[in-house]
Amino acid sequence: MHIRSAEFVVSAVDQGDLPADGLPEVALAGRSNVGKSSLINRLAQRRSLARTSSTPGKTQQLNYYRIDSALYLVDLPGYGFVKGGVELRLKLGRLVQGYLERRAELRAIIQLIDARHGPTDLDLAMIDWLKEHPKPFLMVFTKLDKLSRQQWRTRLDQLGASGVLAGLAYLPFSAVTGEGREEALEWIYQESGVSL
Ligand SMILES: Nc1nc2c(ncn2[C@@H]2O[C@H](COP(=O)(O)OP(=O)(O)OP(=O)(O)O)[C@@H](O)[C@H]2O)c(=O)[nH]1
Ligand SMILES: [Mg+2]
Numbered sequence: 001m002h003i004r005s006a007e008f009v010v011s012a013v014d015q016g017d018l019p020a021d022g023l024p025e026v027a028l029a030g031r032s033n034v035g036k037s038s039l040i041n042r043l044a045q046r047r048s049l050a051r052t053s054s055t056p057g058k059t060q061q062l063n064y065y066r067i068d069s070a071l072y073l074v075d076l077p078g079y080g081f082v083k084g085g086v087e088l089r090l091k092l093g094r095l096v097q098g099y100l101e102r103r104a105e106l107r108a109i110i111q112l113i114d115a116r117h118g119p120t121d122l123d124l125a126m127i128d129w130l131k132e133h134p135k136p137f138l139m140v141f142t143k144l145d146k147l148s149r150q151q152w153r154t155r156l157d158q159l160g161a162s163g164v165l166a167g168l169a170y171l172p173f174s175a176v177t178g179e180g181r182e183e184a185l186e187w188i189y190q191e192s193g194v195s196l
């Protein structure tokens with residue numbers, strides 16, 4: 001699937017910064033360093049559309065990327081490293097929590113999990129939160145290139161046995177090889193209600 005245009009639009013630090021044009025939005029959630037920004041770059045086939053870093057906690061705002069003038073991908077701050085007080089459930093931050101709960105344009109959420117270790121306790125808390133909320137979500141297992149096929153099969157068996165994946169949509173993905181890109185894009189377009 002070819003993306004004709006992908007552009008950075010705004011780095012939102014509060015509600016007032018969010019776009020008002022009504023385009024559908026799909027948000028990317030996951031702990032710091034899991035590969036949210038890298039996934040955006042791979043989907044758009046752009047090397048440095050979204051800033052990536054080996055230093056966790058790089059993305060601290062809601063970063064909006066407009067895809068094909070049809071929808072926004074919203075890169076959320078990675079949890080686990082967000083500065084914030086104890087009142088912030090899931091350590092997401094007030095802006096992110098309010099966004100996830102109330103943003104009308106938000107159609108779906110992609111929850112990223114490291115294929116090697118995840119889900120962590122915070123990932124599990126986030127998955128529980130997503131299950132309780134009405135918007136559709138997809139779990140994307142990132143950095144698949146760091147596992148052999150056999151290691152991934154073993155991981156899937158473990159996840160299946162633990163019941164974490166029961167009834168949930170998931171997709172293996174690698175920003176390095178591009179595995180899972182087509183499927184992720186199809187899911188995003190479908191949930192956004194944008195025709196291909
Ligand atoms: N091998 C491999 N490395 C990856 C993959 N995705 C991301 N990385 C690396 O993981 C590190 C973190 O990636 P980012 O995309 O910046 O992670 P992030 O989730 O946006 O992190 P924050 O913005 O801090 O929340 C970088 O060094 C990436 O190059 C992948 O699929 N495979
Ligand atoms: Mg990032």
